[in-house]
Amino acid sequence: MKITDLRATTVMMPLEAPLRHSNGAHWGRFVRTIVEVETDEGLIGYGEMGGGGESAELAFAGLKAYLLGHDPFQLEEMRFKICNPTASLYNNRTQLHAAIEFACLDIMGKKLGVPVHQLLGGKVRDRIDFASYLFYRLPNERTGAGEVRTIEQLLDNCRELKARHGFTVHKLKGGVYPPEYELACYRALADAFPQDRLRYDPNGALTVEEAIRFGQAIEGLNNDYYEDPTWGMNGMRRVREMVRIPTATNTVVINFEQLAANVRDPAIDVILLDTTFWGGIRPCVKAAGVCETFQLGVAVHSSGELGIQLATMLHMGAVVPNLSHAADAHYHHLTDDILVGGKLAYEDGAIRVPDGPGLGVEVDRDKLRQYAELYREHGGYPYDRDPSRPDWYALVPGGKWADPAQPGRP
Numbered sequence: 001m002k003i004t005d006l007r008a009t010t011v012m013m014p015l016e017a018p019l020r021h022s023n024g025a026h027w028g029r030f031v032r033t034i035v036e037v038e039t040d041e042g043l044i045g046y047g048e049m050g051g052g053g054e055s056a057e058l059a060f061a062g063l064k065a066y067l068l069g070h071d072p073f074q075l076e077e078m079r080f081k082i083c084n085p086t087a088s089l090y091n092n093r094t095q096l097h098a099a100i101e102f103a104c105l106d107i108m109g110k111k112l113g114v115p116v117h118q119l120l121g122g123k124v125r126d127r128i129d130f131a132s133y134l135f136y137r138l139p140n141e142r143t144g145a146g147e148v149r150t151i152e153q154l155l156d157n158c159r160e161l162k163a164r165h166g167f168t169v170h171k172l173k174g175g176v177y178p179p180e181y182e183l184a185c186y187r188a189l190a191d192a193f194p195q196d197r198l199r200y201d202p203n204g205a206l207t208v209e210e211a212i213r214f215g216q217a218i219e220g221l222n223n224d225y226y227e228d229p230t231w232g233m234n235g236m237r238r239v240r241e242m243v244r245i246p247t248a249t250n251t252v253v254i255n256f257e258q259l260a261a262n263v264r265d266p267a268i269d270v271i272l273l274d275t276t277f278w279g280g281i282r283p284c285v286k287a288a289g290v291c292e293t294f295q296l297g298v299a300v301h302s303s304g305e306l307g308i309q310l311a312t313m314l315h316m317g318a319v320v321p322n323l324s325h326a327a328d329a330h331y332h333h334l335t336d337d338i339l340v341g342g343k344l345a346y347e348d349g350a351i352r353v354p355d356g357p358g359l360g361v362e363v364d365r366d367k368l369r370q371y372a373e374l375y376r377e378h379g380g381y382p383y384d385r386d387p388s389r390p391d392w393y394a395l396v397p398g399g400k401w402a403d404p405a406q407p408g409r410p
Protein backbone atom coordinates (compact mmCIF):
# COMPACT_ATOMS: atom_id res chain seq x y z
CA MET A 1 0.00 0.00 0.00
CA LYS A 2 1.17 3.51 -0.76
CA ILE A 3 0.29 6.95 0.54
CA THR A 4 -1.08 9.00 -2.37
CA ASP A 5 -2.27 12.20 -0.71
CA LEU A 6 -2.15 14.20 2.49
CA ARG A 7 -4.70 16.87 3.46
CA ALA A 8 -4.87 19.11 6.51
CA THR A 9 -7.95 21.05 7.58
CA THR A 10 -7.96 23.48 10.49
CA VAL A 11 -11.15 23.58 12.52
CA MET A 12 -12.41 25.59 15.45
CA MET A 13 -14.52 23.98 18.17
CA PRO A 14 -16.40 26.22 20.64
CA LEU A 15 -15.96 25.56 24.37
CA GLU A 16 -18.64 26.03 27.02
CA ALA A 17 -16.61 28.96 28.40
CA PRO A 18 -13.03 30.32 28.16
CA LEU A 19 -10.59 28.21 30.24
CA ARG A 20 -7.93 30.04 32.24
CA HIS A 21 -4.43 28.69 32.88
CA SER A 22 -1.14 30.09 34.16
CA ASN A 23 -0.03 31.33 30.72
CA GLY A 24 -3.32 32.90 29.58
CA ALA A 25 -6.44 31.14 28.41
CA HIS A 26 -8.22 29.08 25.81
CA TRP A 27 -10.42 31.86 24.48
CA GLY A 28 -13.70 29.99 24.33
CA ARG A 29 -12.57 27.68 21.54
CA PHE A 30 -10.01 25.09 20.53
CA VAL A 31 -8.21 25.25 17.23
CA ARG A 32 -7.16 21.86 15.88
CA THR A 33 -5.85 20.57 12.56
CA ILE A 34 -7.39 17.39 11.18
CA VAL A 35 -5.14 15.38 8.88
CA GLU A 36 -6.30 12.91 6.25
CA VAL A 37 -3.84 10.45 4.76
CA GLU A 38 -5.11 8.77 1.60
CA THR A 39 -3.79 5.56 0.05
CA ASP A 40 -3.79 3.92 -3.37
CA GLU A 41 -6.30 1.37 -1.98
CA GLY A 42 -8.82 4.12 -1.29
CA LEU A 43 -8.44 3.88 2.51
CA ILE A 44 -8.26 7.16 4.42
CA GLY A 45 -6.67 7.46 7.86
CA TYR A 46 -7.30 10.37 10.21
CA GLY A 47 -4.92 12.25 12.48
CA GLU A 48 -5.15 15.38 14.61
CA MET A 49 -2.81 18.07 15.87
CA GLY A 50 -3.23 21.07 18.16
CA GLY A 51 -3.21 24.57 16.71
CA GLY A 52 -3.63 25.29 13.06
CA GLY A 53 -4.16 27.76 10.31
CA GLU A 54 -2.16 28.34 7.20
CA SER A 55 1.16 27.51 8.84
CA ALA A 56 -0.05 24.08 10.03
CA GLU A 57 -1.67 23.30 6.69
CA LEU A 58 1.58 24.29 4.92
CA ALA A 59 3.68 22.24 7.35
CA PHE A 60 1.68 19.12 6.47
CA ALA A 61 1.82 19.96 2.77
CA GLY A 62 5.61 20.16 3.19
CA LEU A 63 5.67 16.51 4.30
CA LYS A 64 4.24 15.29 1.00
CA ALA A 65 7.75 15.04 -0.46
CA TYR A 66 8.61 12.55 2.31
CA LEU A 67 5.37 10.61 2.41
CA LEU A 68 3.89 10.21 -1.07
CA GLY A 69 4.67 6.63 -2.10
CA HIS A 70 5.46 5.60 1.51
CA ASP A 71 3.87 2.38 2.81
CA PRO A 72 1.75 3.36 5.87
CA PHE A 73 2.68 0.03 7.54
CA GLN A 74 6.35 1.11 7.62
CA LEU A 75 6.15 3.19 10.79
CA GLU A 76 9.78 2.91 11.95
CA GLU A 77 10.99 3.91 8.50
CA MET A 78 8.60 6.86 8.64
CA ARG A 79 9.95 7.92 12.04
CA PHE A 80 13.44 8.31 10.59
CA LYS A 81 12.21 9.94 7.39
CA ILE A 82 10.40 12.63 9.39
CA CYS A 83 11.97 12.64 12.87
CA ASN A 84 15.58 11.57 12.55
CA PRO A 85 16.87 12.66 15.98
CA THR A 86 19.95 14.55 14.75
CA ALA A 87 18.18 16.11 11.76
CA SER A 88 15.47 17.24 14.19
CA LEU A 89 17.94 19.63 15.79
CA TYR A 90 17.18 21.81 12.77
CA ASN A 91 13.65 20.70 12.12
CA ASN A 92 11.52 19.45 14.98
CA ARG A 93 8.57 17.64 13.47
CA THR A 94 7.52 15.57 16.50
CA GLN A 95 3.93 16.84 16.59
CA LEU A 96 3.46 16.56 12.83
CA HIS A 97 4.81 13.01 13.00
CA ALA A 98 2.32 12.17 15.73
CA ALA A 99 -0.65 13.22 13.57
CA ILE A 100 0.63 11.17 10.62
CA GLU A 101 1.33 8.16 12.86
CA PHE A 102 -2.30 8.28 14.12
CA ALA A 103 -3.49 8.29 10.50
CA CYS A 104 -1.22 5.41 9.47
CA LEU A 105 -2.36 3.29 12.43
CA ASP A 106 -5.94 4.12 11.45
CA ILE A 107 -5.22 2.92 7.90
CA MET A 108 -3.51 -0.28 9.11
CA GLY A 109 -6.45 -1.12 11.35
CA LYS A 110 -8.97 -0.42 8.59
CA LYS A 111 -7.01 -2.54 6.12
CA LEU A 112 -6.73 -5.49 8.55
CA GLY A 113 -10.20 -5.03 10.06
CA VAL A 114 -8.84 -4.68 13.61
CA PRO A 115 -8.82 -1.84 16.17
CA VAL A 116 -5.57 0.05 16.78
CA HIS A 117 -5.30 -1.40 20.28
CA GLN A 118 -4.95 -4.83 18.71
CA LEU A 119 -2.03 -3.60 16.59
CA LEU A 120 -0.35 -2.44 19.81
CA GLY A 121 -0.45 -5.70 21.70
CA GLY A 122 -4.12 -5.86 22.61
CA LYS A 123 -6.20 -4.05 25.20
CA VAL A 124 -5.99 -4.94 28.87
CA ARG A 125 -9.05 -2.81 29.77
CA ASP A 126 -12.30 -1.88 27.99
CA ARG A 127 -12.80 1.57 29.49
CA ILE A 128 -10.50 4.43 30.45
CA ASP A 129 -11.30 6.37 33.62
CA PHE A 130 -11.10 10.15 33.37
CA ALA A 131 -10.66 13.03 35.81
CA SER A 132 -13.06 15.97 35.78
CA TYR A 133 -10.43 18.57 34.78
CA LEU A 134 -11.76 21.68 36.53
CA PHE A 135 -10.68 25.08 35.23
CA TYR A 136 -11.19 28.61 36.42
CA ARG A 137 -13.35 29.96 33.62
CA LEU A 138 -14.28 33.35 32.24
CA PRO A 139 -17.95 33.95 31.41
CA ASN A 140 -19.09 32.74 27.98
CA GLU A 141 -18.79 35.63 25.51
CA ARG A 142 -22.36 35.25 24.19
CA THR A 143 -24.36 34.08 27.20
CA GLY A 144 -22.35 35.54 30.10
CA ALA A 145 -22.74 32.15 31.84
CA GLY A 146 -20.20 29.55 32.91
CA GLU A 147 -17.84 31.64 35.04
CA VAL A 148 -15.75 29.70 37.57
CA ARG A 149 -13.95 32.07 39.96
CA THR A 150 -15.42 31.80 43.46
CA ILE A 151 -15.20 28.68 45.60
CA GLU A 152 -18.98 28.25 45.30
CA GLN A 153 -18.80 28.41 41.49
CA LEU A 154 -15.98 25.85 41.51
CA LEU A 155 -17.89 23.43 43.74
CA ASP A 156 -21.07 23.88 41.66
CA ASN A 157 -19.15 23.16 38.47
CA CYS A 158 -17.60 20.05 40.03
CA ARG A 159 -20.99 18.83 41.32
CA GLU A 160 -22.53 19.31 37.89
CA LEU A 161 -19.71 17.46 36.09
CA LYS A 162 -19.81 14.64 38.61
CA ALA A 163 -23.58 14.32 38.20
CA ARG A 164 -23.42 14.46 34.40
CA HIS A 165 -20.35 12.28 33.73
CA GLY A 166 -19.73 10.34 36.94
CA PHE A 167 -16.20 11.58 37.70
CA THR A 168 -14.63 10.45 40.98
CA VAL A 169 -11.24 12.09 40.34
CA HIS A 170 -10.95 15.87 40.11
CA LYS A 171 -8.07 17.83 38.67
CA LEU A 172 -7.86 21.52 39.48
CA LYS A 173 -5.99 23.55 36.88
CA GLY A 174 -4.30 26.35 38.82
CA GLY A 175 -1.62 29.00 38.43
CA VAL A 176 -4.27 31.70 37.84
CA TYR A 177 -5.02 33.16 41.31
CA PRO A 178 -2.67 33.62 44.29
CA PRO A 179 -1.52 30.25 45.69
CA GLU A 180 -3.26 30.79 49.06
CA TYR A 181 -6.59 31.31 47.23
CA GLU A 182 -6.09 28.20 45.07
CA LEU A 183 -5.16 26.28 48.22
CA ALA A 184 -8.50 27.29 49.76
CA CYS A 185 -10.25 26.12 46.56
CA TYR A 186 -8.44 22.78 46.63
CA ARG A 187 -9.27 22.22 50.28
CA ALA A 188 -12.91 23.09 49.58
CA LEU A 189 -12.99 20.37 46.88
CA ALA A 190 -11.49 17.87 49.33
CA ASP A 191 -14.13 18.79 51.94
CA ALA A 192 -17.04 18.65 49.48
CA PHE A 193 -16.01 15.33 47.86
CA PRO A 194 -14.31 13.35 50.64
CA GLN A 195 -14.56 10.02 48.78
CA ASP A 196 -13.01 11.34 45.57
CA ARG A 197 -9.38 11.73 44.54
CA LEU A 198 -7.75 15.04 43.68
CA ARG A 199 -4.85 16.46 41.70
CA TYR A 200 -3.54 20.01 41.28
CA ASP A 201 -1.67 21.41 38.28
CA PRO A 202 -0.56 25.06 38.17
CA ASN A 203 1.57 24.51 35.03
CA GLY A 204 4.86 25.19 36.79
CA ALA A 205 3.79 28.66 37.95
CA LEU A 206 4.82 28.44 41.62
CA THR A 207 8.30 29.16 42.98
CA VAL A 208 9.98 26.12 44.51
CA GLU A 209 9.27 27.55 47.97
CA GLU A 210 5.59 28.23 47.20
CA ALA A 211 5.29 24.74 45.73
CA ILE A 212 6.76 23.22 48.91
CA ARG A 213 4.41 25.27 51.12
CA PHE A 214 1.36 24.37 49.01
CA GLY A 215 2.39 20.70 48.80
CA GLN A 216 2.97 20.34 52.53
CA ALA A 217 -0.41 21.98 53.20
CA ILE A 218 -2.26 19.34 51.12
CA GLU A 219 -0.22 16.27 52.13
CA GLY A 220 -3.07 14.84 54.21
CA LEU A 221 -5.65 15.02 51.41
CA ASN A 222 -6.67 12.31 48.97
CA ASN A 223 -4.10 13.31 46.33
CA ASP A 224 -3.32 11.36 43.20
CA TYR A 225 -0.18 13.36 42.49
CA TYR A 226 1.25 16.88 42.45
CA GLU A 227 1.52 17.96 38.80
CA ASP A 228 4.15 20.47 37.68
CA PRO A 229 3.83 22.71 40.76
CA THR A 230 7.08 24.41 39.76
CA TRP A 231 9.13 24.71 36.60
CA GLY A 232 12.06 22.49 35.62
CA MET A 233 13.49 19.12 36.54
CA ASN A 234 15.68 20.60 39.32
CA GLY A 235 12.82 22.59 40.80
CA MET A 236 10.61 19.50 40.76
CA ARG A 237 13.38 17.47 42.41
CA ARG A 238 13.62 20.02 45.24
CA VAL A 239 9.85 19.92 45.74
CA ARG A 240 9.87 16.10 45.71
CA GLU A 241 12.48 16.08 48.49
CA MET A 242 10.22 18.16 50.74
CA VAL A 243 6.65 17.03 49.92
CA ARG A 244 5.24 13.54 50.50
CA ILE A 245 3.02 13.43 47.40
CA PRO A 246 4.11 11.75 44.15
CA THR A 247 5.16 14.36 41.57
CA ALA A 248 3.86 14.27 38.00
CA THR A 249 4.70 16.10 34.79
CA ASN A 250 3.67 16.72 31.23
CA THR A 251 6.29 19.44 30.77
CA VAL A 252 9.77 18.31 31.85
CA VAL A 253 9.70 14.64 30.84
CA ILE A 254 8.26 14.58 27.34
CA ASN A 255 10.92 12.66 25.44
CA PHE A 256 13.23 9.69 25.93
CA GLU A 257 16.32 11.77 26.78
CA GLN A 258 14.44 13.45 29.62
CA LEU A 259 12.96 10.12 30.71
CA ALA A 260 16.47 8.65 30.95
CA ALA A 261 17.67 11.69 32.94
CA ASN A 262 14.69 11.27 35.28
CA VAL A 263 15.45 7.58 35.82
CA ARG A 264 19.08 8.37 36.73
CA ASP A 265 18.22 11.24 39.06
CA PRO A 266 14.52 11.11 39.87
CA ALA A 267 12.44 14.28 39.96
CA ILE A 268 9.13 12.90 38.70
CA ASP A 269 7.15 9.90 39.96
CA VAL A 270 4.29 9.83 37.45
CA ILE A 271 4.87 10.47 33.74
CA LEU A 272 1.84 11.93 31.94
CA LEU A 273 2.07 10.57 28.42
CA ASP A 274 0.73 12.73 25.60
CA THR A 275 0.28 11.08 22.23
CA THR A 276 1.16 14.37 20.50
CA PHE A 277 4.12 15.55 22.60
CA TRP A 278 5.81 12.14 22.42
CA GLY A 279 5.32 11.89 18.65
CA GLY A 280 2.59 9.26 18.43
CA ILE A 281 0.81 6.43 20.22
CA ARG A 282 3.70 4.00 19.77
CA PRO A 283 6.36 6.20 21.44
CA CYS A 284 3.98 6.56 24.41
CA VAL A 285 3.61 2.78 24.67
CA LYS A 286 7.39 2.45 24.49
CA ALA A 287 7.84 5.12 27.20
CA ALA A 288 5.25 3.32 29.34
CA GLY A 289 7.44 0.20 29.04
CA VAL A 290 10.44 2.12 30.37
CA CYS A 291 8.25 3.40 33.22
CA GLU A 292 7.08 -0.16 33.94
CA THR A 293 10.68 -1.33 34.17
CA PHE A 294 11.69 1.46 36.57
CA GLN A 295 8.31 1.40 38.37
CA LEU A 296 7.39 4.97 37.57
CA GLY A 297 3.68 5.77 37.43
CA VAL A 298 1.94 6.45 34.11
CA ALA A 299 -1.16 8.41 33.18
CA VAL A 300 -2.65 9.91 30.01
CA HIS A 301 -2.20 13.64 29.34
CA SER A 302 -4.66 15.83 27.48
CA SER A 303 -3.52 18.53 25.09
CA GLY A 304 -7.04 19.72 24.24
CA GLU A 305 -8.41 17.02 21.98
CA LEU A 306 -11.24 16.49 19.58
CA GLY A 307 -12.48 12.95 18.95
CA ILE A 308 -9.61 11.67 16.81
CA GLN A 309 -6.98 12.56 19.37
CA LEU A 310 -9.26 11.30 22.14
CA ALA A 311 -9.34 7.95 20.33
CA THR A 312 -5.52 7.84 20.34
CA MET A 313 -5.59 8.45 24.11
CA LEU A 314 -8.12 5.64 24.58
CA HIS A 315 -6.14 3.13 22.52
CA MET A 316 -2.90 4.06 24.29
CA GLY A 317 -4.52 3.82 27.72
CA ALA A 318 -6.07 0.49 26.78
CA VAL A 319 -2.79 -1.29 26.05
CA VAL A 320 -0.59 0.10 28.82
CA PRO A 321 -0.77 -2.39 31.71
CA ASN A 322 0.84 0.02 34.17
CA LEU A 323 -1.66 2.86 33.70
CA SER A 324 -1.84 3.91 37.33
CA HIS A 325 -4.25 6.87 37.35
CA ALA A 326 -7.35 8.27 35.67
CA ALA A 327 -6.67 10.08 32.38
CA ASP A 328 -7.11 13.81 31.78
CA ALA A 329 -9.28 15.22 29.01
CA HIS A 330 -10.50 18.69 28.09
CA TYR A 331 -13.13 16.82 26.07
CA HIS A 332 -16.16 17.55 28.28
CA HIS A 333 -15.56 21.31 27.87
CA LEU A 334 -16.30 21.02 24.11
CA THR A 335 -19.74 21.87 22.80
CA ASP A 336 -19.56 19.32 19.96
CA ASP A 337 -17.19 17.01 18.06
CA ILE A 338 -16.44 16.32 14.41
CA LEU A 339 -17.41 12.66 14.79
CA VAL A 340 -20.50 10.96 13.39
CA GLY A 341 -22.92 10.86 16.30
CA GLY A 342 -21.25 13.78 18.11
CA LYS A 343 -19.14 13.46 21.24
CA LEU A 344 -18.16 10.09 22.70
CA ALA A 345 -20.06 9.56 25.96
CA TYR A 346 -18.75 9.19 29.49
CA GLU A 347 -20.25 6.37 31.56
CA ASP A 348 -19.46 6.46 35.28
CA GLY A 349 -16.49 8.76 34.64
CA ALA A 350 -15.04 6.51 31.93
CA ILE A 351 -15.06 6.29 28.14
CA ARG A 352 -15.29 2.98 26.31
CA VAL A 353 -12.27 2.05 24.17
CA PRO A 354 -13.38 1.95 20.51
CA ASP A 355 -13.40 -1.56 19.02
CA GLY A 356 -14.11 -0.70 15.38
CA PRO A 357 -11.37 -1.01 12.73
CA GLY A 358 -8.50 1.50 13.03
CA LEU A 359 -9.04 4.28 15.53
CA GLY A 360 -12.68 3.18 15.61
CA VAL A 361 -14.15 6.66 15.20
CA GLU A 362 -15.82 8.04 12.09
CA VAL A 363 -15.38 11.64 10.95
CA ASP A 364 -18.56 13.48 9.97
CA ARG A 365 -17.62 15.28 6.73
CA ASP A 366 -20.38 17.89 7.14
CA LYS A 367 -19.17 18.77 10.62
CA LEU A 368 -15.59 18.94 9.42
CA ARG A 369 -16.71 21.50 6.81
CA GLN A 370 -18.90 23.35 9.33
CA TYR A 371 -16.11 23.79 11.90
CA ALA A 372 -13.49 24.58 9.24
CA GLU A 373 -15.82 27.38 8.15
CA LEU A 374 -16.09 28.55 11.76
CA TYR A 375 -12.28 28.67 11.94
CA ARG A 376 -12.15 30.79 8.77
CA GLU A 377 -14.64 33.20 10.38
CA HIS A 378 -12.95 33.51 13.78
CA GLY A 379 -9.30 32.50 13.29
CA GLY A 380 -6.90 31.46 16.02
CA TYR A 381 -6.31 32.93 19.46
CA PRO A 382 -3.15 33.68 21.48
CA TYR A 383 -2.96 30.87 24.04
CA ASP A 384 -0.46 32.91 26.04
CA ARG A 385 -2.65 35.97 26.53
CA ASP A 386 -5.57 36.52 28.88
CA PRO A 387 -8.62 38.11 27.19
CA SER A 388 -9.68 39.68 30.50
CA ARG A 389 -6.26 41.32 31.13
CA PRO A 390 -5.04 42.79 27.81
CA ASP A 391 -1.66 44.11 29.07
CA TRP A 392 -0.79 41.06 31.15
CA TYR A 393 1.75 38.41 30.22
CA ALA A 394 2.99 35.42 32.20
CA LEU A 395 6.24 35.15 34.10
CA VAL A 396 7.86 31.87 35.24
CA PRO A 397 7.59 31.51 38.14
CA GLY A 398 4.28 33.39 38.06
CA GLY A 399 3.31 36.00 40.59
CA LYS A 400 1.22 38.36 38.50
CA TRP A 401 -1.88 36.56 39.71
CA ALA A 402 -5.45 37.43 38.76
CA ASP A 403 -7.64 38.91 41.51
CA PRO A 404 -10.31 36.43 42.66
CA ALA A 405 -12.48 39.33 43.87
CA GLN A 406 -12.61 40.72 40.32
CA PRO A 407 -15.29 39.14 38.07
CA GLY A 408 -13.64 38.11 34.81
CA ARG A 409 -14.60 39.85 31.60
CA PRO A 410 -15.70 37.56 28.79
Ligand SMILES: [Mg+2]
Pocket residue numbers: 201203227228249250
Ligand atom coordinates in the same frame (compact mmCIF):
# COMPACT_ATOMS: atom_id res chain seq x y z
MG1 LIG B 1 -0.19 19.53 33.19
